[in-house]
Amino acid sequence: AQIIAKRRSLNKEISEQLQQKKELEGRLTKLQALANLGTLTAMVAHEINNILMPLGNYANVALGNPNDKELTEKALKKTVYNSGRASEILESILSIVNGETAEKKICRLKQLVEEVFTCMGRDFEKDCIKVKVDIPQDLDVAVVPVQMQQVIMNLILNAREAMLPGGGALNLK
Numbered sequence: 001a002q003i004i005a006k007r008r009s010l011n012k013e014i015s016e017q018l019q020q021k022k023e024l025e026g027r028l029t030k031l032q033a034l035a036n037l038g039t040l041t042a043m044v045a046h047e048i049n050n051i052l053m054p055l056g057n058y059a060n061v062a063l064g065n066p067n068d069k070e071l072t073e074k075a076l077k078k079t080v081y082n083s084g085r086a087s088e089i090l091e092s093i094l095s096i097v098n099g100e101t102a103e104k105k106i107c108r109l110k111q112l113v114e115e116v117f118t119c120m121g122r123d124f125e126k127d128c129i130k131v132k133v134d135i136p137q138d139l140d141v142a143v144v145p146v147q148m149q150q151v152i153m154n155l156i157l158n159a160r161e162a163m164l165p166g167g168g169a170l171n172l173k
Helices: 002-064 069-097 109-119 145-163
Strands: 105-108 129-133 140-143 168-172
Touching (some): 002 069, 002 145, 069 145, 105 145, 109 140, 109 145, 140 145, 145 168
Parallel strands (some): 129 168
8 A cells, every 4th residue: 555655646746747847848948939039139130230330321421521422422322222221131030020931032142242242331441351252253042132141241240340450351252
């Protein structure tokens, strides 16, 4: 009788432990989802900031030089381009959140890289960083363009950050 009682007690304890484990796993899943949301939010903020900072710089350049029509026009063109890019990034993120798959397109890699450099506000030479882009002109890739540009921009900005303040060489092959 004592063995049976002990066995029932152990079975009950095992059952309670399994229930507790199940509850903890559920909580962990929810916490992981929140952590992923936090990471995604930080990434979105970083991406949008990468675009907004140059927009502000372009606007300041245009405002500071109202008589330089060519400079003002260049600043406004970059502002329009980067505003569209920010919109594309947000649309891309919304499609991911909504479970949609973005459509891949055949793109020239060199052109994607050049567009990323075009939208960056600061010339790398001002930071003593020499940039060399040695990507074949006819190299095509099947990608979601804005997502690929986000990856390229992050890699370039991380490389730049790693080279500051001393400068260096950034080679894209």
